[in-house]
Amino acid sequence: MLVLRRRRVAVRLDRRSLVVCAVLAAAVAAVAVLALMTGSYQLGPGQVVSALAGGESGLVHDIVVEWRLPRVAAAVVFGAALGVSGAVFQSMLRNPLADPGIIGFAQGSYTGALIVILVVNGSYLQLVGGALLGGMATAVVVYLLAYRGGARGFRLIIVGIGVSAMLGSINTWLILQADLEQAMAAAAWGAGSLNGVSWGQVVIGGACIAVLLLLAAMLSRPMRQMELGDDAAASHGVRVSPTRLGLIVVGVALTATVTAAAGPIAFISLVAPQIARRLARTAGITLAPAAFAGALLCLAADYIAQHVAPTPLPVGIITVMLGGGYLGWLLFVEARRRL
Template structure:
């Protein structure tokens, strides 16, 4: 197989781009996005190393790197590989999934408030997983299936209620907020009706926590997230076309209904995968795509930078929750504080812009 050929291209895109061609397939990458992703990857690696070093038993960077390379045995290996590394990997994988999910929905609805948590999809996934926990006491795969079914059912209901000669972003967000509030009440009722131990466990899990995440959940969830992000990447170009409007996208050869359905399914599945393992970690999917867009200075939402920012935010929030807060907290508490402040700032700036 011939090696891929790199060509700078002759079309002026208004910014520096890199075009990779292999036979009939061509991929256009913006240099600024590549640099931003590289910087974010370095930041993620540095923060991950810091998280592996920090804890009640502090370790040096050399010890951590040696343990990761297989050069340590005994207590150091157990602490790094068995105790701390699954949590760090879970924060990175789940943060990337939430960033990618937020990028999909904000691009589809062309609205910076289009967060799966705000429009009810996360709450629906939580409801499905909560039913499995309280009624079936199921495994992680059963939790994932319940979360996926709950999120999908919620998406169908929200889209059906918001549909009126098409789906408008603002109408869908308003309907989603209402459905999310009703599902929140349902979830509270389910917890109140449960046994005390089950209710306490479900309430703690519902805050969004990485406590107790095992390698099995990381491996299964990571494999699912990887597949879903690859599917999202194959739909990223039609997704950018949909940002121009359905008519324009159709004129460019995009099968609008099928593409939109595929993106919604992938976005809901990403959210459900995270919810099944750690509960609903809110607001990462709201904040990450907007930070990524400002860093890359692109006209629309891009998937890869949003996923990297999501991974960095989730890992940073978990580090703050475990090592900076006065007492260990669920990661969801920190992300809600971060996302609530960002949401207030976003509403304030949008209001000032329209004055």
């Protein structure tokens, strides 16, 4: 452990986690430069770095800064948000399957945003509000249905899967009832895509996500203590119920912010925390490595979707393909562990 002290404040940092975060950050930077170079108009790494530093003007500057950089920045910021959201729920429920998409919270955010798109035709801020309300309403419903003298993680997951399936049917019905143009736009957006992301959405979404990540960092210590159980956490002075409520709000808000901008990007919040935990070799889920792993996964998946696939695809299709295989492997490992 690395201990940093300044007056009455002391911070303990795991050395291996710091190294993992540094390596993941370097990988994110490398993939980002590659994504900024690649396209119908090829650029060299020197041109990209010069454009980012303000040394280019004209066409090269427009391609890098105005056209490609918003997409890359959105992939990094939104991927980090999804990684932290998954880490929060997996730590809080003490289950590697506790993903906002699997337990229905992402589907609820999608429903709220879909209502704003098809009924209100609102702005991005209205989309964020609708997605947040939809996700929080779904969280309340799942929590109440799963509560039997307490809300156990496995019961929440099973109930969430059922609620997610019901919301999926509602979303399909909403799209079928809409006009053809609205239905096609909503269906394309529902696949999870960064195609229409603008600088405005990146700035607004990034500011919201920065505040939520700060709140998650403030709750990280009691969150780790709650992994020992509610009674043990309470004996260490943790206010369990308010902390759990705060974690749910932060996790749902992170998912809702991403869903409002890019649609539901599946499986990153499931995969990133587990990859980060295995790389850092920590006893539980940690937020910082999960954020960097989520950013790398989202950015790499978007690069594959745009430049490796035979035809450009929404990033959500690639994450479903990769995450579905990981989910099957995870279920197999958990089943063997219980035998």
